[in-house]
Amino acid sequence: MGAQATSSDGGTRTGGVEIAGVTKTYGDATAVDDLSLSVQPGEFLSLLGPSGCGKTTTLRMIAGFEHPDDGDIRISGRSVLGLPPHRREVNTVFQAYALFPHMTVAENVAYGLQQRRVPKAEQRQRVAEALDMVQLRRFADRKPTQLSGGQQQRIALSRALINRPSVLLLDEPLAALDRQLREEMQVELKLLQARLGTTFVFVTHDQGEALSMSDRIAVMRNGRIEQLGDSSSIYAEPASAYVASFIGQQNFLHGTAGEADDVQTARGRFEGRWGGERVAAGEAALAAIRPEFIRLEPANSVGTGVDGRVLGVSHLGETLQVVVGIGDGETLLVRTPAPTAPRVQEDDPVRCTWSPEHVRLFGAEGVPTTATHVIALPETVRA
Structure with a gap:
């Protein structure tokens, strides 16, 4: 020794x-x-x-x-x-x-x-x-x-x-x-x-x-x-978009940093908390939300989030996984406990909502710009 x-x-x-x-x-x-x-x-x-x-x-x-x-x-x-x-x-x-x-x-x-x-x-x-x-x-x-x-x-x-x-x-x-x-x-x-x-x-x-x-x-x-x-x-506290994308599943909404703790995207302005170094207003930025923090509501419901249409539903034992198309080929991945999950099927209109406390904001470096979340869908599905 x-x-x-x-x-x-x-x-x-x-x-x-x-x-x-x-x-x-x-x-x-x-x-x-x-x-x-x-x-x-x-x-x-x-x-x-x-x-x-x-x-x-x-x-x-x-x-x-x-x-x-x-x-x-x-x-x-x-x-x-x-x-x-x-x-x-x-x-x-x-x-x-x-x-x-x-x-x-x-x-x-x-x-x-x-x-x-x-x-x-x-x-x-x-x-x-x-x-x-x-x-x-x-x-x-x-x-x-x-x-x-x-x-x-x-x-x-x-x-x-x-x-x-x-x-x-x-x-x-x-x-x-x-x-x-x-x-x-x-x-x-x-x-x-x-x-x-x-x-x-x-x-x-x-x-x-x-x-x-x-x-x-x-x-x-x-x-x-x-x-x-x-x-x-x-x-829970990834220090960069790279870590956020590598650990677990993650949804990313691409946009630019606002003057406050927010990111302006094509789907709206989303507030959150910066993970890692904050980027200057106007620079490329991301709003990130874990699939388990997204709630599925009826279309056009009130609340922070985006409207979309169900593209696919998968049963993962105790978890229901739903892929929601939100336009322009972009998707959100939603995971919710199966016993309390809403009944949805393909082509149903829904609203994906979440609380700002669960949103992390990052500079755009480190994550592909071609996909909203880390599981990219085939082009045939996106169409």
Whole structure:
């Protein structure tokens, strides 16, 4: 074990990660741009963003598979620049399980201990403990191919945790699983992390995964952190139109900033609260409203909102999703609890209303101008 990070109460805790001014380039392309981030010991932090935003490169630099061109990376208070992966207090779980098919589950989990020449008696004890953590001890003598995808992923987790790393790095480990199994593994993974108290740094492009599991989320864009915060603040208080569009579903009405806290659009003037930096009056701006904050009322009802016509209705279990055309190919996405949802069908005239307190205003940078909300409709539907 390496040096330990000193806590505020004077004790020592392992597992803290400090990224200070790190930059990584590949030729003319900058993958990570002067990035600084502090991960607290025992924290579950997710790096979230689309492909090419720099999240996996950041993870690989923490692991030691890539090396920064500038800046420093410290784990448990010690710089790890120049240290190979096997000399860092980290283990990595990848999307591909990378299990040895000719070995049993127990042999796969014990592999790292064998490489470190841990005595056999201790190996057996630690393998049993590691398999108990993921509830797979009864499958110790089976081959990985005899188990499900979710069980194989738990074996990979067990193999990574058996070496007792200060930090566990997870690179989209659930991406290959089907939806139901992925959701089950999200719950199991968070419970396991809470029980162990190990620092988890989790890379994903799936905002649902990040929201459901993380203590904090770092939303990345172009090699930088666009916003860092807990799930609630990231969702409810996005700092930019980019974050608002990437986290959850969002409706955007395009227009120009007014003199007050408002945006003037082709559908009317809408008041709200600025998210991030306020733009000057007359500049391109957006009024954003989440689908769950929109109410469906009879056409021409009184209230802040716009009139439209129902283009489609989808039942999503407990939620009713309605797509409303509001003219010129623009649409609004509405989601409402199914038990209390109004009865609507295609081509019904409706009014979409909302409260100004639920509207966020942004500068127009970061969101496509071709769609009102983040799910664009096919041209045949728009017509």
